[in-house]
Amino acid sequence: MPKRNHRATTTKKYTRPGVEAAAHLLSLPLSTSRWNAALKSYEDMLHKKGGAALVQLDSKLHTLANSNDRWVTKDQLLSVVIPWKFGKGKPRNALKPLLQSNSDESVVDCSKRAIELVTAGVTDDTYAEEKDLVKDSIDELCNLRGVGPATASAILSVYHPNQFVFMDDEVIEALYEGKRGYTLKIYEVVNERCGEICKELNSQVTDGDTNKVWTRCEVGKVLWTVAAMKAFGQDKLLNSLLEEDTDLNAKRRKK
Numbered sequence: 001m002p003k004r005n006h007r008a009t010t011t012k013k014y015t016r017p018g019v020e021a022a023a024h025l026l027s028l029p030l031s032t033s034r035w036n037a038a039l040k041s042y043e044d045m046l047h048k049k050g051g052a053a054l055v056q057l058d059s060k061l062h063t064l065a066n067s068n069d070r071w072v073t074k075d076q077l078l079s080v081v082i083p084w085k086f087g088k089g090k091p092r093n094a095l096k097p098l099l100q101s102n103s104d105e106s107v108v109d110c111s112k113r114a115i116e117l118v119t120a121g122v123t124d125d126t127y128a129e130e131k132d133l134v135k136d137s138i139d140e141l142c143n144l145r146g147v148g149p150a151t152a153s154a155i156l157s158v159y160h161p162n163q164f165v166f167m168d169d170e171v172i173e174a175l176y177e178g179k180r181g182y183t184l185k186i187y188e189v190v191n192e193r194c195g196e197i198c199k200e201l202n203s204q205v206t207d208g209d210t211n212k213v214w215t216r217c218e219v220g221k222v223l224w225t226v227a228a229m230k231a232f233g234q235d236k237l238l239n240s241l242l243e244e245d246t247d248l249n250a251k252r253r254k255k
Contacts, residue, residue, distance in 0.1 A: 014173050015180065018230030022174040022223040024242055030200045036212065038222045038241055045228035050087040057084040065159045070119070071112035072155055074104045085154050088224070089169050098146030107144060111155060114140040118160045130195075131188055134163065138184055149187045161217035165194040170227040171220045194219040 014020055028034070046055050060080045064072065072081065078099060086092065114137045121133040141152035150167040157164040165171060167187055172180045175193045180186075194216040201214040212218075229238040 012173075012177070016169045016173055016227065018227035018232075019170050019173045021230035021238055021242070022170055022227040025223070025226050026174060026197075028242065030197065030204070032201055032204045032214075034241060035201060035214070035219075035222050038225050039218060041229065041234075041237065042221050042225045045225045045232065045234075046088075048232045049228060054084070054087040057087060060084075061154075062158055070115050070159065071108045074102060074107040077102075077107055077111075077155075081151065081154050085151060095146040099144075102144050102146070110141055110144050114138075114152070114156065115159045118156065118163055122160070122163065130163070131192065134188060134191060135184060138187065142184075148182055149184050150182050153187060153191075157217040157220070161215040162198075163191075163216065165191050165216040165220035168220055168224045171223045174223050174227070191216060 012023075014023075025034075025038070043055055043058075046058055050057075057080060061084050064076060064080070082096075082099060117137045117140060118133060121137075137156060138149050138152045141147055141155060142149065153164055153167040157166045167182065167190065169180060171194075172182075172186065172190055175190045176186055178186075197219045198214045198216055201219075205213065226238070226241070228234075229241070
């Protein structure tokens with residue numbers, strides 16, 4: 001039986017280029033082959049969006065969690081997280097003075113508490129509802145001046161990709177039925193839907209299957225990537241990806 005769609009069938013006008021392609025992807029039966037193929041184009045679309053500089057920032061961002069330090073410094077916030085966020089979306093330069101006004105100590109303390117809160121919550125099952133864990137960790141980072149749910153999600157999606165998606169504009173518009181916004185309430189809806197998609201994708205993984213285990217962070221990357229394909233005119237690649245009832249693995253084996 002086909003999995004249910006992850007978007008309603010209502011007509012919606014999108015404000016960000018290419019979101020209609022991400023919505024189309026969500027309207028198709030979920031397929032790990034299709035989604036894996038889209039994820040492989042993530043770096044290429046980053047390059048089309050912001051060149052080698054954005055690709056490098058993305059690499060730096062996602063290696064932060066490889067450090068033994070379970071926090072973000074003010075320098076990392078200002079030189080990696082924010083430029084990456086602005087590079088993928090729209091720059092909001094009015095936030096820079098607020099971000100700059102945070103002390104080095106406050107950035108380390110707030111990010112450490114938020115990251116450790118999730119680690120403890122997942123390990124010890126201290127939260128009966130995952131949404132409460134999401135809320136508390138986002139709120140902790142939002143104690144910093146100039147940091148809202150979107151920036152908080154950029155940090156948390158790196159350290160805890162299973163629990164958090166980054167709040168890309170394209171991801172919001174593809175998954176949230178109302179007007180795009182950046183409130184915690186909207187983030188909770190989007191993050192929950194990404195969790196549902198993860199669950200369905202991961203249910204397709206069988207014993208001995210080499211397919212990867214999906215995270216919320218990666219679901220967001222795929223939706224952003226497919227929207228970027230449309231926005232940058234990658235129609236041939238996009239059409240192949242969005243072919244209905246296509247077994248991409250079988251298609252490759254025949255070549």
